[in-house]
Amino acid sequence: DSGVTQTPKHLITATGQRVTLRCSPRSGDLSVYWYQQSLDQGLQFLIQYYNGEERAKGNILERFSAQQFPDLHSELNLSSLELGDSALYFCASSAGGGSPLHFGNGTRLTVT
């Protein structure tokens, strides 16, 4: 158990809809990262938050947004969903520096 909790585990929705994915980081970790993994693809970095503030952005679409709350949990909001947004969305947390990332088990999003 990595200590990172992601909900929901599965999400099925229609094109054009909006969904929110939730992540609770490992206790004590201030950094939260979001990654997208499409079928048979590598992990693509979306965005990083550190102690409530956006730290870095990757290949995140404008239709996607995220935030980290004072209790350090984070939410990833995906809007105007398209079929191509179907993927596994992983959250990871870290204590920072060279320490390893601890990944949750992901939310599998299916857009129909």
Next chain:
Amino acid sequence: KNQVEQSPQSLIILEGKNCTLQCNYTVSPFSNLRWYKQDTGRGPVSLTIMTFSENTKSNGRYTATLDADTKQSSLHITASQLSDSASYICVVSAKGVSSGDKLTFGTGTRLAVRP
């Protein structure tokens, strides 16, 4: 452009056999290299982290090597078990940036261990 390439893409071996996975990178400036194991449908789990000065690091039956001169790393699995069936991902971090924002992920090697 920072890149991480892994080979082979997939591999099938018999239980009890050894195997070696390869990772070549062009990330600069180099900070550290990590190997992760990702079971199907699960999040990746860290196996090893190596910095520039480390040549070898072991974690049980997993041994990672790093040649910073040639920008190559390998992950050797000894006496494979059925539970080793997973994707193995090589991740390279660039120096001078916080953890995560400049990590470059390989697409992984999918290993299947057969009885």
